[in-house]
Amino acid sequence: MKTQKLILGLLAITLFFTSCSKEDDTIEEIEVSSQFPMKSLIESGHMSVNYQKINSPSTFEIGYEFKSFKNGKITALGIRVPNNKTYRVTLWNNDTEEILVTKNIVSSSGLLSFEDIAPIEISSGTAYFVAVNTNDYYQFTNSGNNLFPAQSGDILITGYGSNFGTSQTLPTTFSETSYLGMVDVAFVADN
16 A cells, blocks of 8 residues: 555656646747848848948948837847948937937848847837948849838838938938848847
């Protein structure tokens, strides 16, 4: 009888720890997935590189305006430029023209380079703008077709904008058929 109670007790303890382990596994399987809207558009073939410029005599504040379909957070800023330097990246609330964050990002010549930021809350339907200040850039096109507006996951990229110069000024000149840059955000939608 004692042996049966001991076996039942050990079995109960084993089941308890096994069920706890399964619950922990379930929690670990839930991952927060980031969306990279411009990276995704380029990788999907929506646009392709037309040419690149390194050390242009002209410097631009260049990037894109976007809105999200869901509330969420911007958790990182990124760039892809054809040179190894440090570049200033800015995220604005486009509706209020308020700078939400500025981050200097070191480029890895032609590779996508992201830097984490303290999460910035993003509201669905509000317009935001992300830009990089650079004289090194790629030009993307789609055979003369309009590039924007374009949807990428939970993000709608509404347009590409630029300003001439090194000042940290929200871009006001827009194009629908080409995109200079490449600047991006990591967006995590709220569940």
